[in-house]
Each structure stands twice: as structure tokens, then as C-alpha cells.
Amino acid sequence: MIEQVFNYSTENDTAVEKIIMDDNINYIHMIFNKEEGLPEHYSNSNVYMTVIKGILSIQLDEQDVHEYVKGDILKIPYNTKMNVKNLHDDVLELIVIKSPAPALFKK
Template identity: 40%
Template sequence: MIEKVYAYSTEDMTAVERIIGGPAVRINHLSLGHGESVDPHPTAEAAHMIITRGVLGLTLDSQEEHQYAEGAIVGIPANTKLGIRNAGEGTMHLFVIKSA
């Protein structure tokens, strides 16, 4: 088998999973229950968030929150302070991809 298969949680529960942690690319999976959030924090690297279920509430630097529904891919520049929250009714799932 040439390919490698990676698994991630599809459960309706809060989770942060490092799927791939290599030097060229890092992929994390994040799921947040209704009303849950991640405290604002800086990101030193550019990132892309792919929303696969629910609605992401995203605050970048001093901007007001913007909301993105499943199917959206949001590019975030390096050195940005970001806050993440579940802005929908059910569990929100997203992938965060960072590359070198």
C-alpha cells in the first residue's frame, strides 16, 4: 500500500487532534460543541481553515467577528491574532492547515 490513511473524530464532542505534524505540512482537526470557543491567540504561520460542519465564528486582530458556513475555506495571514467560536447550533468541525 503506497498511500497512508489518517483518521479523525466525527463525533459530536469537543476535540483538538493533530492529524499530521510533519515539517512540510501540519494538519489539525478541531471540533467545538454549541457555544464553545477557543481563546484569542496569535498564529505565527499562515493558515487555512476548512469548515466541514457547522458555522465558524472567526475574529481576526481587531476586526468584528465574521461567520463562515461549512464548505468555506478561510485563509489567515501569519502573525494574526485569532479567536474561534462555534457560531452554529450543532457541533462545528474544521481543519487547520499550515505549511512551510
């Protein structure tokens, strides 16, 4: 078999699943229920964030919180302060791709 096959959760339970973590990309699947999210941090690569379902509430650097819905894709530059939350009742599901992989990112 030439291809590699990966799986991710299809439930609504909170999860941060590191699906692919190789020299090319980091591919991460995230599920957050209301009032859940990530600790505030700085992006360690270029981040591409796809909203699969729910409403993403995100504050980048010092700007106000912006909200994004299913089908929205964000491109967030390296070294941006990020505060990622689900402030709504619906489950938030995201796919996050970091490229290049943070271990190889040339600053």
C-alpha cells in the same frame, strides 16, 4: 504500502486532533460544541481553515466577528490575532492546515 493512512473522529464530541504534524504541514481536525473554541492567539504560520459543518464565528485582529459556513475556506496570514468560537447550537467542525509547518516557518 506506499501511502500513510490517518483517521479523525467522526463523532460530535469536542476535539482538537493533530492528525499530521510533520515538516511540510500541520493538519488539524477540530470539533467544537456551542460556546466552545480556541483561546485567543496569534497564528504561527499561514493558516487555511475549512468549515466542514456548522457556523464558524471568528474575529481576526481588531475587526468585527465574521461568520462562515460549511464549504467556506479561510486563508489567514502569519501573525494574525485569532479568536475562534462556535456561538451557535449546531456542532462546528473544522479542518485547519498550517503551511509551512510552524517549526519551519521563516519570518
